[in-house]
Amino acid sequence: MAWEVGLLALLSTLIYPGIIFLVVIALFYQWVDRRFYAKLQNRYGPIYTGPRGILQPVADLIKLLAKEDIEPSAVDKQIFRAVPVLILTMPLTALFMIPITGTWALASFEGDLIFIIFLMTLIAILAFLGGWSSTNIFSTLGGMRAALQALGYEVPMAVSFMGPAILAGSLSVSKIVQWQASHGLWAILLNPLGFGIVIVAFLAELERIPFDIPEAETEIVAGWQTEFSGRKLALIRLALDLELVLASGLVTALFLGGPTGPIPIIPGIAWFMIKTLVLVLIFSNLRALFARFRIDQMVSGSWKYLVPLSILQIVMLELLLGWLSF
Amino acid sequence: MNLVKWSRIKSPWVFHFNAGGCNGCDIEILASLMPRYDIERFGMILRGSPRHADVMLVTGTVTRQIYPRLRRIYDQIPDPKFTLALGSCACSGGVFQQCYNVHEGADKAIPVDVYVPGCPPRPQAIIDGAVKLLQKISKS
Numbered sequence: 218m219a220w221e222v223g224l225l226a227l228l229s230t231l232i233y234p235g236i237i238f239l240v241v242i243a244l245f246y247q248w249v250d251r252r253f254y255a256k257l258q259n260r261y262g263p264i265y266t267g268p269r270g271i272l273q274p275v276a277d278l279i280k281l282l283a284k285e286d287i288e289p290s291a292v293d294k295q296i297f298r299a300v301p302v303l304i305l306t307m308p309l310t311a312l313f314m315i316p317i318t319g320t321w322a323l324a325s326f327e328g329d330l331i332f333i334i335f336l337m338t339l340i341a342i343l344a345f346l347g348g349w350s351s352t353n354i355f356s357t358l359g360g361m362r363a364a365l366q367a368l369g370y371e372v373p374m375a376v377s378f379m380g381p382a383i384l385a386g387s388l389s390v391s392k393i394v395q396w397q398a399s400h401g402l403w404a405i406l407l408n409p410l411g412f413g414i415v416i417v418a419f420l421a422e423l424e425r426i427p428f429d430i431p432e433a434e435t436e437i438v439a440g441w442q443t444e445f446s447g448r449k450l451a452l453i454r455l456a457l458d459l460e461l462v463l464a465s466g467l468v469t470a471l472f473l474g475g476p477t478g479p480i481p482i483i484p485g486i487a488w489f490m491i492k493t494l495v496l497v498l499i500f501s502n503l504r505a506l507f508a509r510f511r512i513d514q515m516v517s518g519s520w521k522y523l524v525p526l527s528i529l530q531i532v533m534l535e536l537l538l539g540w541l542s543f
Numbered sequence: 544m545n546l547v548k549w550s551r552i553k554s555p556w557v558f559h560f561n562a563g564g565c566n567g568c569d570i571e572i573l574a575s576l577m578p579r580y581d582i583e584r585f586g587m588i589l590r591g592s593p594r595h596a597d598v599m600l601v602t603g604t605v606t607r608q609i610y611p612r613l614r615r616i617y618d619q620i621p622d623p624k625f626t627l628a629l630g631s632c633a634c635s636g637g638v639f640q641q642c643y644n645v646h647e648g649a650d651k652a653i654p655v656d657v658y659v660p661g662c663p664p665r666p667q668a669i670i671d672g673a674v675k676l677l678q679k680i681s682k683s
């Protein structure tokens with residue numbers, strides 16, 4: 218029946234594995250991240266909100282949604298209002314192209330990997346626009362830094378994404394996952410260097426320590442988010458949490474075999490959760506380990522070390538493939 | 544208890560403003576964020592921007608120079624907002640009472656919800672003050 222298929226598509230887009238499921242997972246990962254980060258610093262982290270503090274991100278979200286929403290008179294109203302909504306849609310759209318329950322994503326077409334890279338660039342540009350439209354000196358500086366930082370991490374990240382794409386002979390995330398599933402081989406085995414580079418680049422994309430330069434609170438108040446309050450801040454924070462899911466989901470799909478695993482009884486969604494949780498823990502571990510870089514160190518470092526290393530990885534992969542004659 | 548009030552009690556984000564103190568109180572605020580006392584247990588995070596905050600921690604006697612700035616920063620916090628006056632200086636002017644250049648306490652400039660005396664107050668006292676503030680919010 219046509220309408221049943223349509224209803225199923227609608228439900229899977231809205232509820233599982235669509236918007237509501239992704240938002241719940243994003244809030245859950247924020248809690249995991251905060252708790253693990255606190256544990257590494259010998260603290261407890263949030264523990265009194267719900268069982269073991271698991272409702273803390275929910276409380277933060279509701280509180281921000283119910284707070285007064287201040288729009289300073291000097292801001293550029295249209296852009297200022299549009300940025301939080303747009304920045305929330307970007308990671309959600311990109312997440313539809315990542316396989317979560319099986320080897321097929323909700324939406325997939327040849328070249329969706331390029332489209333995801335494009336969406337992630339747009340997030341950095343929206344951060345810049347948000348800072349610029351605030352017309353606050355701290356926001357402007359933070360927005361500038363966000364755009365500058367994007368120039369640093371974007372190229373090595375995109376080049377490293379090409380490793381799994383070359384292996385699978387396709388630019389579609391779903392096809393890369395299928396290739397890994399059918400060959401029983403995770404792309405990280407042939408791309409160890411690329412995996413490391415992508416993790417570092419995602420730390421910068423997520424604006425986490427050591428690359429939290431755009432929102433360095435000891436220098437520039439809260440960076441490009443300084444002027445956002447209430448509802449707008451709630452949307453921005455939700456978007457950043459979804460970006461964490463996007464980052465770990467994309468790395469899982471490209472390098473760790475996606476939602477498939479060696480034991481076939483365990484469903485795909487469980488594999489997805491296990492692998493992304495491990496990645497979230499890696500991200501928070503690195504966050505607790507380092508101190509912040511300066512913006513010039515970050516950009517020049519990534520052009521001096523990350524870009525040559527990512528190209529070296531591709532060359533090595535090609536040589537290896539020629540030698541193995543895949 | 545309704546949902547909004549519950550969320551307000553569970554996630555009070557704090558913003559710290561030094562209105563001319565000697566830094567003693569500020570170091571005690573840092574101590575209460577550190578592993579031993581860790582007020583993030585109650586969902587409190589220290590935010591850099593007043594636009595993100597719910598609770599303002601004022602330390603130090605309010606000097607004439609800082610007075611208009613304190614008012615302005617307070618106005619920048621979105622409603623509903625609460626204030627915690629930390630230390631004898633912020634409560635009453637402390638040792639700087641009757642100096643030519645001070646306003647003798649934060650409540651001369653902005654409404655204050657909870658006073659935490661001490662010079663400087665211990666982290667335990669700060670946590671006690673924070674819990675009193677949360678009780679006040681839940682009763683309101």
Ligand code: SF4
Pocket residue numbers: 563564565566567568602603604629630631632633637638661662663664
């Ligand atoms: S109360 Fe004491 S420690 Fe705190 S700012 Fe005043 S003089 Fe310094």
